[in-house]
Amino acid sequence: xxxSDSWASKQATxxxxxAAEAVLRELRSAIEGGxxxxxxxxxxxxxxxxxxxxxxxxxxxxxxxxxxxxxTETHTGKGTFVVSTRVExxxxxxxxxxxxxxxxxxxxxxxxxxxxxxxxxxxxxxxLRELLRRMEREADPKEWVRLDGELHLRIATxxxxxxxxxxxxxxxxxxxxxxxxVNLLPDRVTASNAxxxxxxxxxxxxxxxxxxxxxSRHLRRVQDALGQLSTR
Numbered sequence: 001x002x003x004s005d006s007w008a009s010k011q012a013t014x015x016x017x018x019a020a021e022a023v024l025r026e027l028r029s030a031i032e033g034g035x036x037x038x039x040x041x042x043x044x045x046x047x048x049x050x051x052x053x054x055x056x057x058x059x060x061x062x063x064x065x066x067x068x069x070x071x072t073e074t075h076t077g078k079g080t081f082v083v084s085t086r087v088e089x090x091x092x093x094x095x096x097x098x099x100x101x102x103x104x105x106x107x108x109x110x111x112x113x114x115x116x117x118x119x120x121x122x123x124x125x126x127x128l129r130e131l132l133r134r135m136e137r138e139a140d141p142k143e144w145v146r147l148d149g150e151l152h153l154r155i156a157t158x159x160x161x162x163x164x165x166x167x168x169x170x171x172x173x174x175x176x177x178x179x180x181x182v183n184l185l186p187d188r189v190t191a192s193n194a195x196x197x198x199x200x201x202x203x204x205x206x207x208x209x210x211x212x213x214x215x216s217r218h219l220r221r222v223q224d225a226l227g228q229l230s231t232r
C-alpha cells in the first residue's frame with residue numbers, strides 16, 4: 001500500500017458546505033502535516049471524488065488550488081504529485097515575487113485610477129461597466145481571472161498614461177497568478193467584484209480622490225488575503 005493509498009483509506013471529515021474549499025482544506029492539511037510527503041502521487045480524481053463524496057469537478061477545482069499554492073503539480077498522463085509541504089510566504093507569480101508586486105502595484109494602479117477618473121471617455125466607462133457585468137456573472141474561475149486582468153488594464157489605459165498601461169500589460173501574467181491564489185479564499189471573488197464596482201463608480205463620477213482611495217482599498221485587501229493564505 002502506498003502513502004497516498006494509506007491516507008485515502010482514512011475517513012474524510014469534509015462537509016458539504018463549500019465543497020471545493022473543504023476538499024482543499026483536507027488536502028492541504030494532509031500535505032502540510034506530512035501524511036502526503038513530497039513526491040507522493042495523489043489518488044485519481046475519481047478516487048478523491050468518491051472519498052469526499054463530491055463531484056470530479058469539485059476535486060479538479062481543489063487540485064487547481066493546491067497547484068496555485070505551490071503544493072502540487074499535475075503532469076498529463078501521470079497524475080498530480082506533491083512538490084512541497086508548505087506554502088511559500090513570498091510566492092512567485094510569473095516572473096515577479098509577491099513582495100515585488102506588493103511594493104509596485106500601489107505606485108502604478110492608484111495614480112492610474114485617479115487619472116482615469118479625470119480623463120476617461122464615455123467608451124472607457126462603457127467598457128469598464130461591461131467588464132464588471134461579465135465578471136459578476138462569470139462562474140469559471142479562470143475566465144474571471146482573465147477578465148480581472150482586462151479590467152485593471154483598461155483602467156490603466158483610461159488614465160491616458162502609456163507607461164502605466166505598458167507596465168500593467170507586462171505584468172499581467174503575474175497579476176493573473178496572484179488573482180488565482182487570492183481567489184482560493186471563500187467569497188473573495190464576490191468581495192473583489194464589489195471593490196471593482198467602487199473603483200469604476202468613482203472613475204465614472206470623475207472623482208480622482210475617490211477612485212484612488214477605492215483602488216488603494218482594493219490592493220490592501222488583496223494583500224490581506226494573500227497573508228491569510230500563507231498562514232492558513
